[in-house]
Amino acid sequence: MGHSRVVMGAALVTLSLAAGCAADTGGTASTPSASASTSVPPPSVTATPTPTPTPSPSPTALASVILVCGNLDDDIDYLPQEVPVALDGTPNFTSLWEQQFGCDTGMGDGTVTEAVAVETPLQQAVVALGRKIGYGEYGDESDSDAQILYSVFQGCGSNEPDDYYATSKDLSDGQVDEIRLWMTLCPDHPQAKIWRAAISASAEARKAEKSGNRVYDGTYLVPSEMKRGTFVVEDVENCYWETRNSSGDIVANNFVLAAPRVVAKVDRSAVVFTAEGCGQWNRQ
Numbered sequence: 286m287g288h289s290r291v292v293m294g295a296a297l298v299t300l301s302l303a304a305g306c307a308a309d310t311g312g313t314a315s316t317p318s319a320s321a322s323t324s325v326p327p328p329s330v331t332a333t334p335t336p337t338p339t340p341s342p343s344p345t346a347l348a349s350v351i352l353v354c355g356n357l358d359d360d361i362d363y364l365p366q367e368v369p370v371a372l373d374g375t376p377n378f379t380s381l382w383e384q385q386f387g388c389d390t391g392m393g394d395g396t397v398t399e400a401v402a403v404e405t406p407l408q409q410a411v412v413a414l415g416r417k418i419g420y421g422e423y424g425d426e427s428d429s430d431a432q433i434l435y436s437v438f439q440g441c442g443s444n445e446p447d448d449y450y451a452t453s454k455d456l457s458d459g460q461v462d463e464i465r466l467w468m469t470l471c472p473d474h475p476q477a478k479i480w481r482a483a484i485s486a487s488a489e490a491r492k493a494e495k496s497g498n499r500v501y502d503g504t505y506l507v508p509s510e511m512k513r514g515t516f517v518v519e520d521v522e523n524c525y526w527e528t529r530n531s532s533g534d535i536v537a538n539n540f541v542l543a544a545p546r547v548v549a550k551v552d553r554s555a556v557v558f559t560a561e562g563c564g565q566w567n568r569q
Contacts, residue, residue, distance in 0.1 A: 346371055350401050350435070352442045353393035354386035361386070363393035368442060374405030381442050382475050388442040400431035401438060411437055411470050418462040441471035451476050455565070456487040498568040504559045507551055511558050516549045516566040524563035528555035 347370040355363035366386070369377045381388075390399050403412055412430045415421060421428030421436055440463065445451070450464060464480045474480070493499035497512040505511035507528070518524065526549045527538035536554050541547050549566065551558055560566065 344372060347374065347404060348402075350376065350438050351397050352381070352388045352439060353390045353397055354381065354384075354388040354442060355392065356384075356386050356445065358445075358447070363389065365394055365397055366442070368438065372405075374407040376438065376441065376470065378442055378444075378471060378474075382444045385444050385446060386442070387445045387448065388439040390439070399435045400429065401434040403430045403434055407470070408434055411466070414466050414469055418459070418466060420463065420466055437466060437470050440467040441474060444475050446476075450483065451479050454483055454486040455490050456483055458491065461487055493567070500558065500560070500566045502560050502563060504557060507555045507558055511551065512568055513551045513553060513555065515569045516551060517569055518547050518549075518560075518563045518566045520545055521547050521563050524560070526558070526560040526563060528552075529557040529559075530554045531556050 350368045350370060351365050352368060353363050354366045355361045366381050366384075366388070368381060371377070390397055401408070403409055412433050415433040415437060421433045450456070450460070453460075456464070461484050464484060468474065468477060468480065471477075490499060497505075497508065497510055500511050500516070507513060521541055522543045523541075524544075524547055525538070525540045526547075528536045528549075528551055530536050536552065537550060539547070539549070547563065549558075549560075
C-alpha cells in the first residue's frame with residue numbers, strides 16, 4: 286500500500302511539471318499573436334499615365350490670295366485665280382504667270398475680297414512703300430493696308446507680254462515707282478528684266494527733260510526750259526510746231542499731216558517753242 290502512494294505521487298509530480306512548462310511558455314508556442322494575424326500587405330496600385338497631347342501641325346503657309354485674271358485679247362474670260370502664299374509672305378505666281386493673264390477684279394467676279402491681311406515683314410515693307418508713293422485705289426488714307434497689298438498682288442499677278450509696261454521705254458516717275466513697288470513683292474517676275482530696262486531708259490529720259498534736250502507737246506521757254514539746236518520727232522500725224530522771238534513774232538513753223546520724221550530748228554532768235562499733236566522731241 287505504501288508502494289501505491291509513491292507511484293501516485295510520481296504521477297502527480299509528472300503532471301505538475303507538465304503544467305508548469307505550459308505556464309512558462311504563456312501559450313505563445315502554439316497560439317499566434319493578434320498583430321501577426323492582421324498584418325496584410327496593401328494591394329499595389331498602378332498609376333494611370335497622363336496621355337501626351339498630340340501637337341497640332343505648324344502652319345506652312347498663309348491663306349491663298351484670290352485674284353481675278355484673264356486675257357481679252359485671247360478671248361479668255363476673267364476668272365478667280367488662286368495664288369499660294371508662303372509663311373514669310375512670299376507669293377507663288379508661277380502657275381498664273383504661265384497663263385499670261387492680266388488681273389483686274391473689276392473685270393470679273395464681284396464677290397472676291399480685294400484685301401490681303403498684312404502679317405509678315407515683307408508684306409509690311411510693301412505696304413510702307415505703297416503708302417510712300419501714294420499707291421492704291423485712291424492713293425490716300427482711305428485705302429487700307431490690306432487693300433494696298435491686294436493691289437500690289439494684282440500688279441504682280443499680271444503678265445501680259447504686250448501690256449504698256451512691257452513695251453514702253455519712257456515711263457513717268459509714278460509708273461517707275463509702281464514697277465519698283467511690284468518688284469518688292471515679286472522680284473522674279475517674268476518681265477522684271479524688261480521693267481528694269483524701262484526704268485533705266487526712263488531715268489535717261491527724265492535727265493534729258495530736265496536738261497532741256499527733250500520736250501513734248503506744249504510751250505517752252507528757250508533756253509531755260511528747252512535748249513537751242515535741232516530737234517527731231519518721229520512717226521507723226523497732224524503735227525504743228527513753231528518758234529517765236531522776243532517780240533512774239535513767229536520765226537519758224539510747220540504743219541505736217543503725216544511723216545516718219547520731222548525736224549525743227551530752234552535758233553538763237555527763238556525764245557519760245559510750241560508744239561501740238563507731235564509727241565516727243567529729242568535734241569540731236
